[in-house]
Amino acid sequence: MRFALFPPTSSPSLRTCSERDNMLRLYATVAAGGFRRHATYRVATLAGLFTNTVFGFVLSYTYLALWAERPDLGGYSSSDALAYVWIGQALLTVCGLMGGGFEDELIERIRTGDIAVDLHRPVDLQSWWCAANAGRCAYQLAGRGAVPLLIGALAFRFTLPDGPAGWAAFLFAVALGSFVSFALWYLVAMSAFWLLDGQGVVQAAWLTGLFFSGMLLPLNVFPGALGELAHALPWAALLQVPADVYLGRYGEGWGLVRAYGFQLGWLAVLLAAGRAAQSAATRKVVVQGG
Template sequence: MEVYWAIAVRSFRRFSTYRIATLSGAFTNTVFGFIFCGVYLTLWHTRPGLGGYDVSDALTFVWLQQGLLAPVGIFGATTTVELGERVRTGEIAVDLYRPTHLMLWWLSVDAGRAVFQLLARGGAPLIVGALVFDLNFPSSPMQWLAVAVAVALGILVSFGIRYLVALSGFWITDSRGVESMALVLSLFFSGAILPLVVFPGWIGEVARATPWAATLQVPIDVWLGRNPGGVGSALAFQLVWIVVLGLAGRMATVLATRKVVIQGG
């Protein structure tokens, strides 16, 4: 276990050296936050209570979303993009011969990144948003705890998806296409372009059942206290996806290892 901790710490340190990039990223998130606030104010002004959110829920959604985009890795993350690159170039063979589990190794790398970006980029837009608008905050220690768990689980789900996408390069020659399709799905179904509660009819129902919903929409709803079935079922929903993606990831790792061992890469 120590080795994974060390990897995560090293990854955290690596990302903490990108100071200006982190700062510009937080600035961009803040600018987009204001744009979305203007849009959602108009939308919720026209249709108060849309999707079960009141105006301050909608605005809080915006700032949480902007803070979580990078840590959760909605647009993909440097770490899993590098993993995909290693698969494409064949350098992955080196990783497979290490006496560590491939998935845990990269999970540790991603965790270090996520924790740094959560600390450095997660809070900044929220603070700016809270200074300008009237936002909702969790009201009890229990709810804070639930938020922390939901965010952590959201990052795990996101990693599970990104890991599978990166490993697809073992079987698909042009895995960049898979990466872009994954980006489309992630943007659309995570709540990054519009809260999933606003998605109408069956589209909404499908969207809210996807693993992408578990990455962004669910943690934000835990913060807002707006999960349709309560916090317990929301966390259970995330856990189900973690188990499914974890098993799929493990299977993909085994198959990939066999492929490399037998075919030599």
């Protein structure tokens, strides 16, 4: 008994179209799975939410003290600075400011050799993880992002975006930021193919990200050349750019396009680097275990 493995397709153009549809549906399914996987752990979400809120308050009072001493520091009013704090808390897991949220799992799969299962699928590894991570980000934004931002806004009455258009512009920047974060952490995870224990690289990336994403202090505050460097590095795309879009500092026209362009530019470069690392790894490197 045999079955047709390749169902006949009527015309090439139709096939290309359904090919794309199939791809989109597949990645939508992967993303939905990523979303639901994280939604399974409600207590973890609540604990994370609590932590984000507590840290939001701690940082808020620290920033208030700083801005009382140095008003208009980095061009931010104290109300802007408070908004910045809570945006940071909201994006902490969405834009992977202190770890991408997926790289530990990926590194572990590489280390144990479970990656063999992933590599066997008729799907590109990077796209697969990217889709799964997009699902995770969507869940984190809803589960751990929105609530702290709301609590912060109620407690401190900080700057809000300029109407629905302002919110939409901000959300788009956040989406781009989350993809840049994915591309960065994916590259970090690829190192595990060579190093096996990725912890050293992860920690270096964690520390660099903490500083250069503006998680501790807005990059605007960094003086001179350091500030310029920080603004040019990919980590700026994760928090600083979305926050400045939120605060309306790019305006609405070309300024905004430039901000998105900056994010997209780094996204393209990092995705390409990740892809190069991936193909080098799958070509040369040992897949662990029996």
